[in-house]
Amino acid sequence: MWRLICILFVVGISTDIEAQPAGANYDEAKVPAYLLHDPLIMADGTLVKTVKQWDKERRPEILKLFETHEYGRTPDPIKPKFEQISENKKALGGKATRREVTVFLTGKEDGPAMDLLIFVPNSAPKPVPAFLGLNFAGNHAVHSDPGIALARCWLRETRDVSVTNNRATDLGRGKEASRWQVEKVIERGYALVTACYCDIEPDHADGHKTSLRSMLRPKKSTKPAKNAVPPKGAPADAGPDEWGAIGAWAYGLSRAMDYLEKEDDIDEKHVAVLGHSRLGKTSLWAGAQDERFAIVISNDSGEGGAALSKRRVGETVERINTSFPHWFCINFKKYNDNEQALPLDQHMLIALMAPRPVYVASAEKDLWADPKGEFLAAKHAEPVYRLLGLEGLGVDQMPGLNQPVGKTIGYHIRTGEHDVTEYDWARYLDFADRHFKKK
Secondary structure (H helix, E strand, C coil): CEEEECCCCCCCCCCCCCCCCCCCCCCHHHCCCEEEECCCECCCCCECCCHHHHHHHHHHHHHHHHHHHCCCECCCCCCCEEEEEEEEEEHHHHCEEEEEEEEECCCCCCCCEEEEEEEEECCCCCCEEEEEEEECCCHHHCCCCCCCCCCCCCCCCCCCCCEECCEECHHHCCCCHHHCCHHHHHHCCCEEEEEEHHHHCCCCCCHHHHCHHHHCCCCCCCCCCCCCCCCCCCCCCCCCCECCHHHHHHHHHHHHHHHHCCCCCEEEEEEEEEEECHHHHHHHHHHHHCCCCCEEEEECCCCCCCCCHHHCCCCCHHHHHHHCCCCCCHHHHHHCCCHHHCCCCHHHHHHCCCCCCEEEEEECCCHHHCHHHHHHHHHHCHHHHHHCCCCCCCCCCCCCCCCCEECCEEEEEECCCCCCCHHHHHHHHHHHHHHHCCC
8 A cells, every 4th residue: 555755854064066977856745645655554454463474474585675676586505614714813903803704605715705804893792793884995905904905806996096897905095984984883892894895796786797696696586588688787687676785795794694694703693784875875784684683884875775765866776777777677668757656665675674773873974875865764664663662763754963863764865975974883883882881
């Protein structure tokens, strides 16, 4: 069943769109009236009234919708193989133990692999809770520590010289340190675990040819239509609901979780998965599928992440599918300039985290990611949390800048641009403290 929602309230955020791509809508007066499915009404119209109905019927139904229409179906996992490559028990001036572990994603050493970088606080009682997330530029970019191995994977060419011929150089060390705040995470008693997303699949339209997706295909995929044009960004014989790169990256996060379950120093029951931008989309999809993640965090994830697609603000379905044809399943392209036909929206994705805590963050100048749409998605996930006896956001109006809100669902919009900042990390650490360190 449908609910008609046309919300046009004004919020106090910057309307400066100079840094945003041209041709997009940022005018709230031009947001179309749109319909959102109620997360507590089954496809057949049945109202979900009990926790059992949610767990056994509605949640699987929503998960199937996202598999079919947006991210694609994830294949059954293959048991990975792990190999510790290095260990330094006096990293960060003695404050942490640093480990590097290779995860062979198909269990074979000649197959695709990702390299985990792990920092564990030395002074905290073990096992410790942890934050897990993928990075963009290689593990060596997370911190300037010269002992961290250079990324071996394909990296997108950049305007600087830290990447040469799509391979990392020493000039990239610590390049993304501000996005990871390693010392602050360690000081708060948390481990930090990361891997480069390009280990799992290079981020370009042909990346699937040399990645996990070339070796691990979903079984019984819907067959492509007869005489169908080979899709860009997917195998030529891909079915319309076969997974895209976001699905593959999310799969990698779950295999990292497989390792953390075996790591004695880390409390596998208290692992928060987080991501920024396209990797925020990835963390949400990973958290939706894999309930081992105890907290799920989306930082500026926008279209295909936390923002409502049907608002058509900033990045649209058509724009994201055109710019990044490899991220989603082929079926998602049916909704190019046709968002109102979607049988889902991102509030339903956030609802899949329930009863686990979930945090959605936006940035004032990141209009491309539609901050208001991110807030509204979090807000419209609340009914599921209430059904489960939990508070959601606990507010009806979008908060002001740098005023975090929320209970089991957290939200903030901060000053600044599309990035992960020290302010963001402080909020995530506070949120984790509240949920992981209850007395």
